[in-house]
Amino acid sequence: MTETTEFDTIAAISTPPGEGAISIVRLSGEQALTVAQQIFKGKALSQCASHTINYGHVVDPQTQNVVDEVMVSVLKAPKTYTREDMVEINTHGGIVATNHVLQLLLSHGARLAEPGEFTKRAFLNGRIDLTQAESVMDLIRAKTDRAMQVAVNQLDGNLSHLIKNIRQEILDALAQVEVNIDYPEYDAVETMTTKMLLEKATTVRKQVQQLLATANQGKVLREGLATAIVGRPNVGKSSLLNHLLHEDKAIVTDVAGTTRDVIEEYVNVRDVPLKLVDTAGIRDTDDKVEKIGVERSRQAITAADLVLLVLNNSEPLTAEDQELLNLTANKKRIVILNKTDLPVQLDDAALKQKVPADDVIAISALTTNGIDQLEGRIAQLFWGGIDNSQSTTLVSNARQIGLLHQADQALGDVLQGIADGMPVDLVQIDMTRAWDLLGEITGDSYQDELLNQLFSQFCLGK
Ligand code: GDP
Ligand code: ZN
Numbered sequence: 001m002t003e004t005t006e007f008d009t010i011a012a013i014s015t016p017p018g019e020g021a022i023s024i025v026r027l028s029g030e031q032a033l034t035v036a037q038q039i040f041k042g043k044a045l046s047q048c049a050s051h052t053i054n055y056g057h058v059v060d061p062q063t064q065n066v067v068d069e070v071m072v073s074v075l076k077a078p079k080t081y082t083r084e085d086m087v088e089i090n091t092h093g094g095i096v097a098t099n100h101v102l103q104l105l106l107s108h109g110a111r112l113a114e115p116g117e118f119t120k121r122a123f124l125n126g127r128i129d130l131t132q133a134e135s136v137m138d139l140i141r142a143k144t145d146r147a148m149q150v151a152v153n154q155l156d157g158n159l160s161h162l163i164k165n166i167r168q169e170i171l172d173a174l175a176q177v178e179v180n181i182d183y184p185e186y187d188a189v190e191t192m193t194t195k196m197l198l199e200k201a202t203t204v205r206k207q208v209q210q211l212l213a214t215a216n217q218g219k220v221l222r223e224g225l226a227t228a229i230v231g232r233p234n235v236g237k238s239s240l241l242n243h244l245l246h247e248d249k250a251i252v253t254d255v256a257g258t259t260r261d262v263i264e265e266y267v268n269v270r271d272v273p274l275k276l277v278d279t280a281g282i283r284d285t286d287d288k289v290e291k292i293g294v295e296r297s298r299q300a301i302t303a304a305d306l307v308l309l310v311l312n313n314s315e316p317l318t319a320e321d322q323e324l325l326n327l328t329a330n331k332k333r334i335v336i337l338n339k340t341d342l343p344v345q346l347d348d349a350a351l352k353q354k355v356p357a358d359d360v361i362a363i364s365a366l367t368t369n370g371i372d373q374l375e376g377r378i379a380q381l382f383w384g385g386i387d388n389s390q391s392t393t394l395v396s397n398a399r400q401i402g403l404l405h406q407a408d409q410a411l412g413d414v415l416q417g418i419a420d421g422m423p424v425d426l427v428q429i430d431m432t433r434a435w436d437l438l439g440e441i442t443g444d445s446y447q448d449e450l451l452n453q454l455f456s457q458f459c460l461g462k
Helices: 032-039 094-106 117-124 130-141 145-155 158-181 187-213 215-223 237-244 293-303 319-327 348-354 371-383 398-419 424-442 448-455
Strands: 010-013 023-028 040-042 052-059 066-075 086-091 225-230 250-253 264-269 272-277 306-312 333-338 360-362
Touching (some): 010 094, 032 066, 032 094, 040 066, 086 094, 130 398, 187 424, 215 272, 225 237, 293 319
Parallel strands (some): 225 306
Antiparallel strands (some): 040 052, 250 264
């Protein structure tokens, strides 16, 4: 097992900023108990059994003033989140008292933790691997239950297990090559070795590609499917939007550190998080003469992964409708025929020439007829062929996807090398490269810079 590395003692507030009644100030490191003790009046923390909660007061050692009444959790290594000694001080005096507690810890031997540093230590101390660390981050950011489930699966180590199995197979093959190379005098051995490598590389590559096949869905679960609702004025875009937003399904997230105009808006449609593009154009213009304008639609369409193009079934197709149909022809698109509660005026035949029947959904935003089918169609488009049962392991993050692509490439080189009749020891190099790249996914071969960049994306106190 990995040994615990020794680090200095870090501290941070680990509950989100805001109004919560209780906040937690977290400490981790060799001196965690000692540092906490200096500002804590109550039991001797070093005497407390591990995983106990102890009542007392935080007292400023300089002024002897009581800062807050607290509960202190004592968590001794190694069975802790970081595998180091940890102390969690539960304060309830509000943000001012909590900050004061943190300040006292910082002036008595602790250092302010960097974002993600607790999780980083869990990784460095061997408690979790990189995919699990990343899933902690995903959990914090999950936008739908399904995204949450994927993150939980990763936290359980599902992806790690898959990758580790694949690596083991590669390693077995490499070991076999080494053994065989020791007997170079037999031609038959060379032939056998090549055949074995060919088989292994083929199966392993298939597994890598299966994982990659889930990448698109995984990425969307993390980031949302950029979706534009377009259509000329009065066709019913706002009404449709309101239906999609109905019942607390709307999630509006305020992306940290950004200004109001880039607030991102998400709708959860059957566990597909739609990230709505340019809803301002739909929402704000109703009382004025609506001026979406083709130029603006064009931009929204370009930015979108999915376009919902709304047409008015109770009017003939207009030139503007035609233009929007053309603009979206090469996009993933659903054409929505709205206002089907009114007498039909739209020329069905003309539309069918432009759009496959499967891509057209008839609805009424007034009666809500067809909204169900529309949502079903969105889910179907997104999940496509892949099994979306809860157990599926999805690769969801750009770093992991990039490495899988490179590993796929390396395995492709193995197969190409064999096809070209390259000597086994050269083919072996590409096979080893695949093994290395897969190892980077789980962090079995990692670089400091990568780690820092990765963990810095976490929130403070995690
Ligand atoms: P937008 O300009 O495309 O956003 O269209 P709105 O959603 O603002 O709708 C324009 C008008 O059409 C409003 O008066 C709506 O009540 C009405 N409307 C929207 N959908 C339907 C529908 O399915 N049937 C009927 N009869 N009216 C609708
Ligand atoms: Zn509108």
